[in-house]
Amino acid sequence: MAERKAIFITGGASGIGRAIALLFGQRGWFVGLGDVDKDGLRETEDQIGHGFVFSHVFDVRDREAWNGALDGFAIATGGRIDVLVNNAGIPLGGELIQNSTEEIERCLDINLKGVLFGAQAAYPHLVETAPGSCLLNTASAAGIYGTPGASVYSATKFGVRAVTESLDGEWAEYGIKVRSLMPGFIDTPLLEHATNRQSNEAIRQRVTDAGLEITPVGDVAQAAWDAVHGDKLHTTVGKSAKRLAFASRWLPGRLRKEMRSSARPMGK
Incomplete structure (x- = not known):
C-alpha cells in the first residue's frame, strides 16, 4: 500500500473544497477532487x-x-x-413559502442525501486504512440553531450534524473517525449567489447588512x-459560529428571543 496519504473532497472546484x-x-x-464543474x-x-492529484466529474446525488x-x-x-470530505453543498434562503418544490428537493438531495451516499461509498475504503481514517462532513453554523429565512438549508445541515453523530457511534469499532465542520459565513463564491430564485439579493449583501463577519x-x-x-466531533469555524454554539448551550432563551426579534427572511 502506498505511503502517501490520500484525501478525496467533493465540491473541490471552488470555495471550501478548493x-x-x-x-x-x-x-x-x-488529493482527489469531485464536482460537477469540470473547469473549476x-x-x-x-x-x-504537483502530480499527486486526481479529479472526477460527477454529481453527489448519483449513488x-x-x-x-x-x-x-x-x-x-x-x-x-484515508479521508473523505463530504463538502459539496448549495445555499437556499428565503421564507419557506417562497421556496419552490424544485429548490427544496435540490437542496435536500445535494446537501443531505449526497452526504449519506458519500458515507456509504467511502466506508469500504476507510475501513481499509483504519484506524485513523476519517469521514469529514461540512455542516454549518445553521446546524447549531435553525436560521430564520433558511429553514431548508438549516434542515439539511442539522441532518449532516445528525449523520456525523450517528456514524461516530456506528463506526467507532472500526477505527474510523467521523467529524464535522460548522463554519459561519465563509468568503467563497457561494456568497455571490441569490438567496433563492425570487430574490435579487446576494447572500454576501445579506450578511453585510446584518453586520456579520465573513471568515477567510x-x-x-x-x-x-x-x-x-484531532479528536473533536464538531469543529466550529468563525466568530459567529462560536458565539452561536455558546448561546445555544448556555443562553437558549436569550438566543430564541434574538432570533425572533431580528429575523429578516433572506429572500427579502
Whole structure:
C-alpha cells in the first residue's frame, strides 16, 4: 500500500473544497477532487501544482457515480483513501413559502442525501486504512440553531450534524473517525449567489447588512486539517459560529428571543 496519504473532497472546484485541497496538497497528500464543474476542477488541479492529484466529474446525488469516483481514486493512489470530505453543498434562503418544490428537493438531495451516499461509498475504503481514517462532513453554523429565512438549508445541515453523530457511534469499532465542520459565513463564491430564485439579493449583501463577519476560507481549511488529526466531533469555524454554539448551550432563551426579534427572511 502506498505511503502517501490520500484525501478525496467533493465540491473541490471552488470555495471550501478548493481551500482544503490546496492545504492538504501542500502538506504532501494525494488529493482527489469531485464536482460537477469540470473547469473549476481543472483550476484547482493547476493550483495544487504537483502530480499527486486526481479529479472526477460527477454529481453527489448519483449513488452509482460515487462508486466510480472513489474506485477510480483508489486506483490512482495505489489502493488507499484515508479521508473523505463530504463538502459539496448549495445555499437556499428565503421564507419557506417562497421556496419552490424544485429548490427544496435540490437542496435536500445535494446537501443531505449526497452526504449519506458519500458515507456509504467511502466506508469500504476507510475501513481499509483504519484506524485513523476519517469521514469529514461540512455542516454549518445553521446546524447549531435553525436560521430564520433558511429553514431548508438549516434542515439539511442539522441532518449532516445528525449523520456525523450517528456514524461516530456506528463506526467507532472500526477505527474510523467521523467529524464535522460548522463554519459561519465563509468568503467563497457561494456568497455571490441569490438567496433563492425570487430574490435579487446576494447572500454576501445579506450578511453585510446584518453586520456579520465573513471568515477567510483558509480558516476552514486549517479547521479541516485539525479535525482530521484531532479528536473533536464538531469543529466550529468563525466568530459567529462560536458565539452561536455558546448561546445555544448556555443562553437558549436569550438566543430564541434574538432570533425572533431580528429575523429578516433572506429572500427579502
